[in-house]
Amino acid sequence: MGRQERPLDPGAGPEQRFAFALRKLRSEAGGPTYRAMAQRTPYTVSTLSRAAAGEQLPSLEVTLAYVAACGGDREEWERHWRQTSEEIALRAVEDDDAEPPYQGLARFEPGDHERFFGRDRE
Incomplete structure (x- = not known):
């Protein structure tokens, strides 16, 4: 018998939702082993x-083979x-629009105060 699959949360994002649906298909097919x-x-x-x-979206080819099986x-x-x-892809574009908190090797300036936290007083 194989290793137990970790639980998936279909509300955790599109990758987990897709994997959840694949597992459901497999279960409805009688639960064939991998x-x-x-x-x-x-x-x-x-x-x-x-x-x-549920960690990443499988390729279309792998998905179709899984479904066919x-x-x-x-x-x-x-x-x-x-x-x-x-x-x-849409989520990735939205994430790219966000300003990253790390600014590389550039020094922090007074205008960056909302990025720096942790010490109220020295």
């Missing part, structure tokens, strides 16, 4: 298990993957 799924796909056990780990609808899952990919 080893059995790997025998039906060109991917390894670890690649397939990482696809449902579980008897899912490939077209539906391709649409789902593309929507999730767009959501992740």
